[in-house]
Amino acid sequence: MRKRSRCGCFLFVTTETLLGDAPRLYQSVFDHVKNAFWNDIRNAKTCAWMVAALILSRRATPSAWLPYLPAGRYAQSIERQIVRWLDNKHINATDIYGPAVMKALRHWGPHVLKLALDTSMLFNTYCMIRISILFRGRAVPLVTRVIKHASAQVSTEQLTPIIAQARGILAAAGIDNVRFLADRGFCDVELMDLLSQCGWNYIIRIKSSLLLCAANGQRLCKVGEVALQVGEAKCFHNMRLTGQKYGPVHLALARPAHGQDTWQVVSNEPTSLETLEVYGERFGIEEGFLDDKSGLFQLEESMLRDEGKLERLCLILSLATLFLVSEGDACVAQGHRRLVDPHWERGISFLKIGMNRIKQALSWGEQVLKQVALIGGPDPAPLGHRKQKNPDPFDCFNCVWVLISAPPS
Numbered sequence: 001m002r003k004r005s006r007c008g009c010f011l012f013v014t015t016e017t018l019l020g021d022a023p024r025l026y027q028s029v030f031d032h033v034k035n036a037f038w039n040d041i042r043n044a045k046t047c048a049w050m051v052a053a054l055i056l057s058r059r060a061t062p063s064a065w066l067p068y069l070p071a072g073r074y075a076q077s078i079e080r081q082i083v084r085w086l087d088n089k090h091i092n093a094t095d096i097y098g099p100a101v102m103k104a105l106r107h108w109g110p111h112v113l114k115l116a117l118d119t120s121m122l123f124n125t126y127c128m129i130r131i132s133i134l135f136r137g138r139a140v141p142l143v144t145r146v147i148k149h150a151s152a153q154v155s156t157e158q159l160t161p162i163i164a165q166a167r168g169i170l171a172a173a174g175i176d177n178v179r180f181l182a183d184r185g186f187c188d189v190e191l192m193d194l195l196s197q198c199g200w201n202y203i204i205r206i207k208s209s210l211l212l213c214a215a216n217g218q219r220l221c222k223v224g225e226v227a228l229q230v231g232e233a234k235c236f237h238n239m240r241l242t243g244q245k246y247g248p249v250h251l252a253l254a255r256p257a258h259g260q261d262t263w264q265v266v267s268n269e270p271t272s273l274e275t276l277e278v279y280g281e282r283f284g285i286e287e288g289f290l291d292d293k294s295g296l297f298q299l300e301e302s303m304l305r306d307e308g309k310l311e312r313l314c315l316i317l318s319l320a321t322l323f324l325v326s327e328g329d330a331c332v333a334q335g336h337r338r339l340v341d342p343h344w345e346r347g348i349s350f351l352k353i354g355m356n357r358i359k360q361a362l363s364w365g366e367q368v369l370k371q372v373a374l375i376g377g378p379d380p381a382p383l384g385h386r387k388q389k390n391p392d393p394f395d396c397f398n399c400v401w402v403l404i405s406a407p408p409s
Contacts, residue, residue, distance in 0.1 A: 021056065021359075021362040021363070022049075022052055022053065022056055022068040022069070023070075024362060024368075025052040025055065025056065025358065025362060025368060025369075026048050026049050026052040027048075028367070028368050028369040029048040029051045029052050029319075029323065029369065030044065030045060030048035031369075032100060032103075032323070032369060032372055033047055033048055033051075033096065033100060033319065034048075035099065036095065036096045036097075036098075036099045036100060037092070037095035037096065037099070038091075038096070039090045039091070040090075043085065043088065043091055046081070046082075046085050047085075047096070047315075047316070047319075049065075049068075049069055049070070050065065050082065050085070050316050051316055051319050051320050051323070052068060053065035053068035053069055054297065054316055054317065054320050055320050055323070055324065055355065055358060056068050056359075058296055058297060058298075058355075059297065059298050059301060060292075060297045060298055060299045060301065060302050060313060060316070060317060061298065061301045061302050061303075062079045062082040062083065062302070063075075063079060064301075065082070066078060066079065083309075085312070086304070086308075086309040086312045086313055087306070087308065087309055088312075089308060091312055091315075093144065093311050093312055093314065093315040093318075094143065094165055096315055096319075097141075097144075097315055097318050097319060097322075098165070098168075098169050100319060100322060100372070101133075101140070101141075101142060101169060101318075101322055101374075102169050102172050102173045103372065104322060104326060104372045104373050104374045105133075105169075105170070105173035105175060105374055106173050106174065106373075107373035107374060107375045108173070108175055108374060108375065108376040109375065109376045109377065110177070110376075111177070111376030111377050112177050112178070112179055112376075113133065113170070113175050113177060113178050113179070113376065114133070114134040114178075114179045114180075114181060114278070114281060115131055115132065115133060115134070115142065115166065115178060115179070115180045115181065115200075116131070116132050116134055116139060116180075116181045116182070116281075116282045116284060116285035117129075117130070117131050117159070117180065117181070117182040117186055117285075118130060118132075118182070118183060118282075118285045118286065118289070119152045119153075119154060119185075120152070120289045120292075120293070121151075121152050122146070122299070122300060122310060123300065123305065124150065125148065125150060125305070126146055126147065126148055126149070126307055126310055127146070127147050127148075127149035127150075127151065127152060127154060128144065128145075128146050128289075128310070128314065129144070129145045129146075129147065129154060129158070129159070129162055130142075130143070130144045130145075130285065130288075130289075131143045131144075131162060131163070131166045132284070132285045132288055133374065134181070134281050134282070134284045134285070135284075135325060135329075135350075135374055136325070136329065136349075136350045136379050137281075137284055137287075137349065137350070137379065137382075137383055138284055138287060138288060138325060138349050138350055138351055139284045139285040139287065139288035140288075140321055140322055140325050140374065141288070141314075141317075141318040141321060141322070142166050142169060142170075143162050143165045143166045143169070144311065144314045144315070144318055145162050145311065146307045146308075146310045146311040146314060147307055148307050152185065153185055156188050156190040156191045156194065159186075159191065159194075160194060163194060163195070163198065167198050176199060178198075178199075178200040178201065179200070179201045179202070179203065179278065180195050180200045180201065180202040180203070180204075181202070181203050181204070181278070181279060181281065181282040182202070182203075182204045182205070182282070183204075183205050183282065184204070184205040184206055184207050184264075186204060187204055187205065187206045187207055187210070187266075189241065189242055189244055189246040191204075192204065192246065192249070192266070192268070193246070195268075196268055201267065201268055201269050202267060202268055203265050203266075203267045203269075203275060203278060203279045204265060204266055204267075205263070205264060205265050205279065206223060206241070206251075206264050206265065206266050207223070207224075207264075208222060208223050208224025208225075208262070208264065209222055209223070209224065210222065210223045210241055210242055211223075211241065211242050211243055212226070212236075212239060212240075212241065212251075213239065213240035213241065213245050213247070214239065214240070215238045215239065215240065215247070215248060217240060217245045223251070223253070223264055224262070224264075226253055228253060228254070228255035228262060229255065230255055230256075230257050231255070231256070231257055232254070232255055233252065233253065233254035233255075233273060233276070234252075234253045234254070235250070235251065235252050235253075235270075235271045235272060235275075236250065236251040236253070236271075237250045237251075237270055237271065238250070239251055241266065249266050249267065249268060250266070250267050250268070250269065250270050250271040251264070251265070251266050251267075251271060252264075252265050252267070252271035252272070252273075252275045252276055253265075254276055263276055263279075265279050287349070288321070291321070291351060292314075292317055296351070296352075296355075297317055297320070299313070299314075299317065321351060322372065322374075323354070323369055323372060324350075324351045324352075324354035324355050324358070325350050325351050325354055325374070326354065326369075326371075326372045326373055326374060327353075327354035327357050327358055327368065327369060328349070328350035328351060328352070328353035328354030328355075328357060329350055329354075329373075329374070329375065330370075330371070330373075331353055331354065331357040332346075332350070332353065332380055332381045333375075333380065336357070337353060337381060339357075339360065340353055340356035340357050340360055341353055341356070343384060344384070345381075345382075345383075345384030346381040346382065346383050346384055347383070347384055349383075
């Protein structure tokens with residue numbers, strides 16, 4: 001039996017009559033979101049319906065969710081209710097998503113947790129800032145913020161509260177072994193200092209125009225003026241950057257073959273060839289944005305023009321991504337990958353494995369989302385070489401490397 005509350009939320013008296021794929025998926029999702037910091041439990045139920053409808057429809061558009069939501073009302077009324085939920089300023093995305101991802105991370109173990117920071121523009125008006133967990137070649141959102149900002153470039157001042165939220169979630173999950181990756185758009189000594197204060201290690205791509213100084217502060221040259229042969233890598237330790245002489249920091253510079261851009265990264269850890277390999281994992285967050293915008297969920301089809309609504313819609317996408325990646329990882333761990341992935345070696349992402357597994361389990365009448373967990377450690381089923389979109393960074397260089405630990409001449 002279904003009742004409609006005065007606020008317009010779906011309210012079920014019992015769950016024994018939940019039949020069909022969408023209601024059963026709703027119940028599984030609701031079990032994982034009901035204990036978050038909700039101002040009203042009815043909002044939690046509406047959230048669970050939205051996540052279930054998003055997974056089954058693969059569209060971040062309220063009109064596409066209608067076939068998967070409770071029947072018995074006009075479609076216009078249901079769609080209006082969803083828009084009201086997205087416009088509800090009492091629903092804080094961090095308060096809802098934080099407990100869910102924190103609970104999943106309690107299974108991480110002692111392994112290094114790698115985070116990636118990046119931004120993406122929506123409708124050329126809104127900037128989505130995201131810190132993601134790099135997991136099995138994909139990116140699971142940790143914190144997402146949407147601001148009205150006509151540029152993908154954001155300041156460290158705007159990033160500070162987002163990093164603080166990420167640090168709080170990880171601290172609550174008992175994780176302190178963190179490596180933070182970011183592109184050169186975030187090359188800022190204030191950000192480096194903030195990350196060091198968090199107790200995190202970082203690898204950030206830097207600009208060629210940065211001034212490079214020796215350990216004693218003597219100005220040497222610009223980073224882009226360091227001579228590199230094709231296939232050559234140079235590591236400089238205990239250096240200082242910019243006119244502020246920030247440091248000591250460590251650099252890894254490398255010039256790939258085929259005329260590609262020079263790789264220039266800075267870290268607060270001693271650099272080596274492995275530093276470049278680890279930095280290459282940052283591209284997983286770009287795949288995550290691709291899933292959100294065109295590869296899977298079609299975020300911009302929502303046509304929402306409000307940062308608050310967009311941020312709450314990103315909450316629904318983040319929950320769906322967390323659940324799908326977790327289900328995909330569990331499917332692989334149980335040895336069931338080839339039931340949903342037609343490739344001999346893994347040929348699709350853990351997210352899509354999770355999507356296929358959930359749909360298969362629902363059609364077979366099996367339970368889904370028994371446990372939402374992100375377990376650290378090596379990938380048990382690496383992506384097949386033919387399917388790798390981002391090859392190993394070492395493949396971009398010749399076989400011969402020259403490693404230099406002394407300051408540049």
